[in-house]
Amino acid sequence: MTIYVTTSGGLLWDYLRYRRSLVTGxxxxxxxxxxGNVGSLGRPHRWxxxxxxxxxxxxxxxxxxxLPGDTLFPESVSTLPNGSAFVGSVSGGVLRVSLVSGxxxxxxxxxxxxxxxxxxxxxxxxxxxxxVCSNDFRDRGIxxxxxxxxxRLIGFDLRSGQGRIALPLPGAKSVCNDIAIDRHGAxxxxxxxxxxxxxxxxxxxALSLWFTDSLLESPRGGGLDGxxxxxxxxxxxxxxxxxxxxxxxxxxxxxxxxxxxxxxxRPLEKPDGMRSLGGQRLALAEGGGRISAVTISGDSATVxxxxxxxxxxxxxxxxxxxxxxxxxxxxxxxxxxxxPANAPVLPFRLxxxxxxx
Numbered sequence: 001m002t003i004y005v006t007t008s009g010g011l012l013w014d015y016l017r018y019r020r021s022l023v024t025g026x027x028x029x030x031x032x033x034x035x036g037n038v039g040s041l042g043r044p045h046r047w048x049x050x051x052x053x054x055x056x057x058x059x060x061x062x063x064x065x066x067l068p069g070d071t072l073f074p075e076s077v078s079t080l081p082n083g084s085a086f087v088g089s090v091s092g093g094v095l096r097v098s099l100v101s102g103x104x105x106x107x108x109x110x111x112x113x114x115x116x117x118x119x120x121x122x123x124x125x126x127x128x129x130x131x132v133c134s135n136d137f138r139d140r141g142i143x144x145x146x147x148x149x150x151x152r153l154i155g156f157d158l159r160s161g162q163g164r165i166a167l168p169l170p171g172a173k174s175v176c177n178d179i180a181i182d183r184h185g186a187x188x189x190x191x192x193x194x195x196x197x198x199x200x201x202x203x204x205x206a207l208s209l210w211f212t213d214s215l216l217e218s219p220r221g222g223g224l225d226g227x228x229x230x231x232x233x234x235x236x237x238x239x240x241x242x243x244x245x246x247x248x249x250x251x252x253x254x255x256x257x258x259x260x261x262x263x264x265x266r267p268l269e270k271p272d273g274m275r276s277l278g279g280q281r282l283a284l285a286e287g288g289g290r291i292s293a294v295t296i297s298g299d300s301a302t303v304x305x306x307x308x309x310x311x312x313x314x315x316x317x318x319x320x321x322x323x324x325x326x327x328x329x330x331x332x333x334x335x336x337x338x339x340p341a342n343a344p345v346l347p348f349r350l351x352x353x354x355x356x357x
Contacts, residue, residue, distance in 0.1 A: 064351040065102050067095060067326075072348045073333045074326040076178065076273055076315030078123040078130070083319060087326060087350060088118030088132055090333060092144040094156075097350055099319050108132075108156055111146025113163025115154055120178035120273075120315070126185055127202070129155040129164060133176035133189060140334055151176045153189055153200065153207065167200055167207045178273060180227045180235065186254065190224040190237060197224070197237065197248070197256075211248055211256040218242035226274035228282055230296060236282060238271035245271065245294070245301055262301045264294075273315035275323075278357060283323050285313040291325055291353050307353045311345050322352040 067074060073090040083100040092110025097103070108115065108130075119133040134152045148166075151174045155165040169176055175192040182188070187200045188210065195216035198207040216224055216239060223241030230236060235248045245264055249257030269288025277283050280296040284303075291307040306323065314328030329344045 064349040065097055065099070065104065067097070067104060067348040067350060069348065070344070070346060071333075073328055073330060073344065074315070074348055074350075075119045075328040075330065076121045076133075077317045077324060077326050077350060078121045079317040079319045079324060080123055080125065081319075084123075085317065085319070085324060085350060086121050086123055086130055088121040088315075090117045090119070090137070090142065090328065090330065092117060092147065094118060094121060094130070094132060094161075099324065099350075107161050110144050112161070113154060113156065113166065114146060114148035115152075115163075116144050116147035117142055119176060120189070122179040122181060123158060124181055124185070124187075125158070127155075128158045130158050130161075131155050131179050131181075131187060133179060134166075135175055142333075150174070151191075153179070153187070153198075169198065169207060170209075175222075177224065178226050180229055182229060182235075182250070182254075183233065184254070188227060188235065190227055191222075192224055192240070193222050195222070195224060197227070197235075211259070213259050215259055215261065216244075216246060218244075225272050226284070228274040228276050230276060230282065231279045236274065236296070238268065238274060238284070240270050240272055240287065243268040243271060247296070247299075260299055262296065262299055265300070265302045268292075268303065272313065273325075275317050277318065277355065281357075283316050283318060283355070285316045285325055287312050287314060289313075291316065291323060293355055306355055318355075321354065321356075323355055324350055324352050326350055 071091045074087045075090050076088045077085055079085045083098055085097040085099050087095040094108040096105050096107035115134040117135045117137045122131045132154050134154050136149050151169040153167040153176055157164055173193045177190045177192040180188045189198050195212050197211045199210035200207050218239050218241035220241050223239040225238055225240040227237040234250055238245050245262045246259055248259045251257050269286045272285040272287050275283045282294045284292045284294050286292055289310050290305050291310055291313055293304045293306055295302045311327045312329045313325045316323050316325035332344045
């Protein structure tokens with residue numbers, strides 16, 4: 001069935017007339033004119049499915065959006081209320097995607113402001129900064145022209161894409177993985193190379209070590225990954241290697257309080273990016289192949305699968321009752337005992353999953 005849509009609202013007007021007909025007993029079966037184009041309305045009940053879905057999506061694209069590049073390896077995504085999504089690439093740079101129109105453009109070029117391989121990204125409207133975790137993986141075969149050595153938290157202007165601030169992580173082996181921002185605007189990042197969380201507050205000249213505890217570390221060492229705040233204003237962080245989920249209390253002065261390992265309703269499989277779903281719920285990308293919702297109650301966490309059989313999801317964000325996620329497929333970039341390097345499932349995509357409050 002072909003449907004013609006006009007900016008004057010002809011499609012919605014025809015739908016509302018159809019809904020009225022359900023009450024009056026006069027279902028319309030004629031052909032409708034929308035902006036001068038004629039489209040067959042077909043069987044009326046099909047509109048009852050189509051239109052409520054379109055309205056519920058709030059103008060979001062109806063399905064996955066293909067991302068350009070065979071070597072993109074997108075690790076993280078961050079969305080804004082206007083439907084703009086920012087996707088970081090391990091091969092360097094950041095894409096800007098419209099979740100409304102499905103258009104994709106290059107927002108930050110590889111090597112811009114000496115940025116390297118991009119892991120976490122987080123758009124902060126309050127400060128007007130797009131924060132990115134920039135890393136140096138030259139020893140793993142990824143070379144980006146113009147990239148500086150080491151790992152850094154970089155802030156780009158959210159409008160122009162110009163670099164505004166660069167904050168190096170201490171240590172030659174540090175890996176800036178993911179980012180969260182508290183209600184006061186302080187920025188928190190995980191260091192995957194060890195059990196460390198760094199913080200930066202406006203006006204400070206450098207990152208400071210906010211929290212470290214051996215409890216956060218996996219038996220293999222390191223592994224800290226996704227982090228997010230919930231309604232209780234505490235910080236939640238996961239470990240990709242151990243599958244553990246932790247809560248770190250935040251005291252009134254902003255310092256870290258006790259850390260607690262949460263009991264999950266099932267083992268987490270390679271937990272990665274996390275975002276708040278409101279209240280005590282978190283969206284979670286599990287690299288083992290799931291997009292999940294995690295509901296926290298006390299020291300327990302109930303894990304609900306929202307999508308299964310997903311190829312190595314790494315990052316996600318929300319827009320209009322949807323979770324949009326990327327599949328970084330990093331094992332196919334860095335290789336491993338059972339997966340050949342540089343053999344990703346293409347095309348890379350930004351994909352939606354519905355969720356309910």
